[in-house]
Amino acid sequence: MEDVNKLKPSFLSSDESLAVHAGERLGREIVTNSIRTPAVSTTTYFYKNSSELIDSKPTLIDATDIAGLQAIVNNHGVSMFFTESPTNPFLRCVDIKLVSEICHKRGTLVCIDGTIATPLNQKALALGADLVIQSATKYIGGHNDVLAGCISGSMKLVSEIRIMHNLLGGTLSPTMHLRVKQQNSTALRMAHVLEAHPKNPRHPEHHIAKRKMTDFGGLVTFETTIKFIDSLKIPYIATSFGGCESFVDQPAARNWDVPRDERLKYGLKDNLVRFSFGVEDFDDLKADILQALDTIPTKTSLYSHQNGVVSDKN
Structure with missing residues (x-):
């Protein structure tokens, strides 16, 4: 994770000070928003109909099927590739760097649900993803007493999602x-x-x-x-x-x-x-x-x- 370490301020010895803000950062222009339904809110803003979104559920495409992903992205106007990594419950892992390279060549955004990994264990933005969402109900909240989520990404992308966010909740302060x-x-x-x-x-x-x-x-x-x-x-x-x-x-x-x-x-x-x-x-x-x-x-x-x-x- 050498690339990630280069992006941290010199006075931070670890990611812990960043992680307590409930999200993932990649330089000063990356922002995190707390939101109750990050998956729904994110995808709503970046595709017009379901044919433009690739979901990694096995019934649509296996998230580890790189050849299948490449064929779909190359042959269709796909706005976003959305997947968990690791997936739930099988813990399958996606090569985020490779997937991002394939999608970006065709102008397709990559959104990773990193809930299982947490921002401490995986830096999907540094690997090339455009957006990372977290169910803050799980590890970020950590005490089984909240329903919350967060979205991390560039100011441009998160600003588009923020339109309906003003009334949807505050930022968590975890001991993650x-x-x-x-x-x-x-x-x-x-x-x-x-x-x-x-x-x-x-x-x-x-x-x-x-x-x-x-x-x-x-x-x-x-x-x-x-x-x-x-x-x-x-x-x-x-x-x-x-x-x-x-x-x-x-x-x-x-x-x-x-x-x-x-x-x-x-x-x-x-x-x-x-x-x-x-x-x-x-x-x-x-x-x-x-x-x-x-x-x-x-x-x-x-x-x-x-x-x-x-x-x-x-």
């Missing part, structure tokens, strides 16, 4: 750097513990995650049994993530309206578990997870990854 450091560490250590289980492959975008992120976040996703969730003592069962308390949920349970065959087509198995680590003591969380795993038959395989770094022991 304190929380996210602990969550990064716990998730990585726990991912390495889970890696010891058999049939646990390397994350497919491991190399991209190492290149584009300074750390790897507090989410670990793995396949196990529902009995595992029921046996846990510490985490709450909830659909949110990024808070001080650990959360666990079953993504398929939030998509029962989608036929099972359709869910399986995109890898959304019934036994997929998403674990959001809070700031509890690592040894307590480890003991809780291991005792829950002990309730699972030994023939059950475990698949896990933490934003592409499970197999990285260096």
Whole structure:
């Protein structure tokens, strides 16, 4: 992240002083706005109809399908490419630098939802993205008590979005750097513990995650049994993530309206578990997870990854 470091004022030794402003900066002309619906507000201003927006949901385009993206951008008048990176819940990683180069050649804006990575772990603007949005309900808010979001980008772009922002909320004042450091560490250590289980492959975008992120976040996703969730003592069962308390949920349970065959087509198995680590003591969380795993038959395989770094022991 050498390019990012060049942009920081010389008296700042880390990104923590910037991160507490709830967004991402790239020089003095980059601004951050607090807004309750950043995804809706952002896209509303930059495309006239749905055909001009590329969404990275699997039903439209796989965010990691570079050839497919290139073909669409080259053959259609696309105003914006919008994707999460890492994605939720599979934690797939997009080569933001390459995607930005492809899109900008055709005048297509790139908007990255960096909620899972947070501004501490990923600098999408420095990698070439035009806009970065964050659900501040998650890691930035951090205490599961707000509904908020933020948008970071150039003054020109954010000013266009700001038109409807005047009455939509104030800027958050988080303790994000304190929380996210602990969550990064716990998730990585726990991912390495889970890696010891058999049939646990390397994350497919491991190399991209190492290149584009300074750390790897507090989410670990793995396949196990529902009995595992029921046996846990510490985490709450909830659909949110990024808070001080650990959360666990079953993504398929939030998509029962989608036929099972359709869910399986995109890898959304019934036994997929998403674990959001809070700031509890690592040894307590480890003991809780291991005792829950002990309730699972030994023939059950475990698949896990933490934003592409499970197999990285260096």
